[in-house]
Amino acid sequence: MEWPRTVEDAVALQERLRTQVITASAPDLRIDTVAGLDVGYRSNDAVAGVCVVFDAKTLVVLDEVVVEDTTDFPYIAGLFAFREMPVLLRALDQVAVAPDLLVADGQGLAHPRRFGLACHLGVHTGIPSIGVAKNPMGTFAQPGHARGSTSDLVMEDEVVGRALRTQDGVKPVFVSVGHKIDLDRACAEVLRLAPRYRLPETTRRADTLTRQAASSA
Template identity: 55%
Template sequence: MHLHPLGPPPTTRDEAVAQQEKLSALVHATGDGPADLRTVAGIDVAHREGTDDVVAAVVVLDATTLRPVETRTACAPAGHPYEPGLLALRELPAVTAALESVERVPDLILCDGAGVAHPRRFGLACHVGLLTDVPTIGVAKSPPVPFEMPKPARGSWTPQLDGDEVIGRALRTQHGVRPVFVSVGHRIGLDAACEHVLRLARHRLPETTRRADRIARDAALRA
């Protein structure tokens, strides 16, 4: 997959923050996503125990059957020290390497992590969206901000607010199961993002990132 460079990797915290603030202005948080959804990809990462290495997995699924059509993994040293709000920079070297090896460009990408639900509105899903120029959604397992629990029914949701700004939704993907936290990555609106997440969710997590999570963890154990 051809990627669009986002500039040199930042080497300091100030450079990283400045880069996120600059790139966040390039995110398009509107639209319905792909009109013809044939393939959909999931991205997740795992960390090798006892090392500073990150293993990234990209799995591309048939959008109708949800069967895998391509799987790629990559291992790379963490790109940045751990710091809240800069986690994506730790993961990007491995994620970028895995994406570069993907042969079939997906129509939609779901990342395990945040999109605009981020202090500077530029989480991992935004990085991936700009790198690939593919509609991208962030689906996080834990909330970036406090939230009100949605009603138990599948499809129920509550807004995630930072002050008065809506930055995402707590979305119930299965009845009575803890919600996931959906935010826009790039080239899609929040309504459409939640619709896609629901359609892809046979369990709590959408099938894309659920499979990528397992593949990344298994690859980290083997690396």
């Protein structure tokens, strides 16, 4: 199926693909490498997609790719993937190390149709994925003050993710399952990726590269 150009087609595609999401981890799921994906904007339609692969244990950067592109799909909350996915897939294609997990900047199941960017990336590639958003979609109770504390992220009486405190006292990040992983594991991975700062290293590094690209060429 071709890439949607209209809101109606985009929504229809989400409704169709949402049924393919797997919210459990394979018994032998091993995560040795993790990719951070992010997009930066130089103008309204000029984008830079970044894919950075980390060693999950040491957090050493194994490879990173920046791709310049343009987009015509406007930003619409809920249809985020149709704006950012094409560039991200190009960046992911060019990375030399195959990631065991994709970490997307945005939501996974915490989405109006339970199919945010992280789910779409996961279903499309078949690679386990999670979404880490700086802002919530849904409601949540304030998690405890300590690093590692969590609370449910709720949408329409459904638990769609978790508010996760990655450092003592900082604003939580919002974690939701993308594909082929369970929520507990997803949160554990985010904590492992954020030993020192609020945002996971995947997001931080991808973000840096993104604006580096936007200000150079």
